[in-house]
Amino acid sequence: SQELEQSPQSLIVQEGKNLTINCTSSKTLYGLYWYKQKYGEGLIFLMMLQKGGEEKSHEKITAKLDEKKQQSSLHITASQPSHAGIYLCGAPTGAGNMLTFGGGTRLMVKP
């Protein structure tokens, strides 16, 4: 079965600093999703990557999928307290119907 490993597990940064979260798959990815979760709430979709080398941005968040399609990174530029939460990567698995997720990265941004 496909496994997604995220690093780091937790991160504390000073407001204004840049940061990167990584997601590594045990198998080739046929799609990679990034979600954000505010503490105690549901997941909010950020973006989806499909092609090797693809990069997408939304406001100050940029996600990339490597050429080999086994690793993705999420980069936040000039972090703000509103970026705090849990970031999860997810991928379709099995016949594509199921979604499997990484363990999540807990981000805290200190004002």
Add this chain to the structure above:
Amino acid sequence: DVKVTQSSRYLVKRTGEKVFLECVQDMDHENMFWYRQDPGLGLRLIYFSYDVKMKEKGDIPEGYSVSREKKERFSLILESASTNQTSMYLCASRTLRYDTEAFFGQGTRLTVV
């Protein structure tokens, strides 16, 4: 606005009780999922359904069952709740296309005492 709605945000149940968690989506999605989320373990799939009355076991189905009698509704059932089922439960829905995102409900925090 698309919506996945879970019946309760917080729930406290006693050990041995039968517990029903309800999830409704208004997007006509074929796929629906139940996950549980625990600190350090991320999201783990309990069951998913790709059609009415169809279900597939996920990674941790033991102690749970599901019901999908109508396309928009997917229920998770804890036959006899135990303290190790205290967790955050998340429902999601998605189309059949594998290149589309899943939409999540707000979560149900279940405490079994």
